[in-house]
Amino acid sequence: MAKKITLRHIATHLGVAISTVSKALKDSDEISAETKKRILAYVEEVHYTPNRLAVNLQKQRTMTIGVIVPELVHHFFTKVISGVENRASQYGYHIVISLSKDNWETERQITEMLSNGYIDGLLVSLAKETAEKADFRHFTNLMSRKFPLVFFDRFPPGIPVDKVIIDDVEGGYQATRHLIAKDARRIAILTTPKHISVGFDRERGYRKALAEAGISIDESLIIRIDERQSIPAQIARLFSQKAYYPDAVFAVNEQYASLALKQAKLLDLRVPEDLKLVGFTDGVISKAMSPSLTTIAQHGFEMGERAMEILMDRIENKDMFDKQIISIIPTNLIEREST
Amino acid sequence: MAKKITLRHIATHLGVAISTVSKALKDSDEISAETKKRILAYVEEVHYTPNRLAVNLQKQRTMTIGVIVPELVHHFFTKVISGVENRASQYGYHIVISLSKDNWETERQITEMLSNGYIDGLLVSLAKETAEKADFRHFTNLMSRKFPLVFFDRFPPGIPVDKVIIDDVEGGYQATRHLIAKDARRIAILTTPKHISVGFDRERGYRKALAEAGISIDESLIIRIDERQSIPAQIARLFSQKAYYPDAVFAVNEQYASLALKQAKLLDLRVPEDLKLVGFTDGVISKAMSPSLTTIAQHGFEMGERAMEILMDRIENKDMFDKQIISIIPTNLIEREST
């Protein structure tokens, strides 16, 4: 890689001081029109662009914010990112995205790298492994130096972080209520292990709705998917005995929902006649499938916007407010063909 | 935001020189065990982490590479990114992703920012607007200073850039051949405007297959979607007169394919009996839909891996080879229910 052109190079080439070049590039009126012209002409000729590292190191400000997500294949995260990007660009900020791959060590490294000069603020959705380990030091360190940090969707429990989340309990409740209203009585849930808060909360909503309706909980209808094993096989367990088939399934994410639908087709169950299905997602799959899926909308875009707004407040108000901010994005049910 | 701890702070606090602290942190054997212990203890206590901006400015190396994509909602790009990330982490590199939003100015700004110190190499899929404007100066500048730069999928035509692409002509050819083999004769294509090379090349493959089969081209069956207008309305034009319905549709991306399927259902056409459908994608939608879609697989993950490999060669071999590298990822047809 050829050496980059620097201010020094330009200055010596033109026989002026570095600061003169720097000022000329900023169109400072300290510099004469003629000198400016000479400098600009040469700068143009050699395609000079300033070293951002040096600029940012000097200014202690980067005008970029970082977003860490577990992965990108979940459409939901890409929606959140769109929302973040949308607000960020309104504020004149750029964003850079990094992936934790749901991995603690990766998340730690990226967090440390980005937060040490690369960015002015950080938006994070917690890695699964971090939730399991419950080791949040890389974040508490940031918090203790008041680095602007906002979580979205997945967050470290038990510490007072700023976050924007959806009301997962309410979402689970809405989904289950809907199924009950459609006369389902044996309602299964496909959920995550308990340490994933979003899954667990949706399950709480599910339990609440059943309890309210006076339907007793059948633990055999609660499937906690272990993603390290075959997901279809785990779903199939719901349908091991015909007499005990559920008449409805609430899946806490789009993937489980689409796999459940596939399973239903395999067994020649008609949806929604024999089996009603509700998913939980912002994704395109739900709309595209047939029958299209009734889902709880997560409003990822709005979540991203809101997260960026809170982060912006933190960046600008420095440490004026020390109060934790929790923003809850409402969910709502979108009824489609699967119920 | 509280001031960050620096080496200077640690040094003055412990009454040693900055360089001593720096060396101690690197476990240099120039420093006595005892001094190291004192320093490490304090560093631990105050949670010191080095300023990456300063480190990278000094080292002129960042161990991170940048990826610029138009957007994330296309599942294809997220697959490519997974591939990039996979290889990058094997090489010990981190990645940061930025979005051009298919916008020239945004792409220019991000490219300039990232390439000026933030990253050691850049992977880009060209913004649509950049393709239209055909203004590639932000990239030719990088090339003239031999900055490691590799394009994937979408690239600037007419300049000798390193790139990894799929054989779009071949893909279009495979898709169309398949439809012909299934006895389709009035085969429509839903493609992009001509300046989008991927769409145009797929169309060339389509024309080639038709020509070979001795089927004359009916221009009314070629729909170039203008995304600024309603896409469903444009697709609907194919079905304006019953006597002239196509018997097959080749859609150059997943979105057009799923919308075509929706249109078919609206008109009560049976797929594949009345209308056969082939898409072009890596996405999950094709699999999840019913009928599931026959598609040309793009192998995004492999594309990402390959792009990263080439970039790595460029980073490491400096400017030993000046030859342009073009890597072509083969496509293949995956037959599903829609044909």
Added chain:
DNA sequence: TTGAAAGCGCTAACAA
């Protein structure tokens, strides 16, 4: 074994 000092590329206060 430790420290001083130059320098990475830039900005900005201050001098000339």
Added chain:
DNA sequence: TTGTTAGCGCTTTCAA
């Protein structure tokens, strides 16, 4: 109007 200089926080060579 232009130039000098002191940093931003770090690494690394050379002296002590």
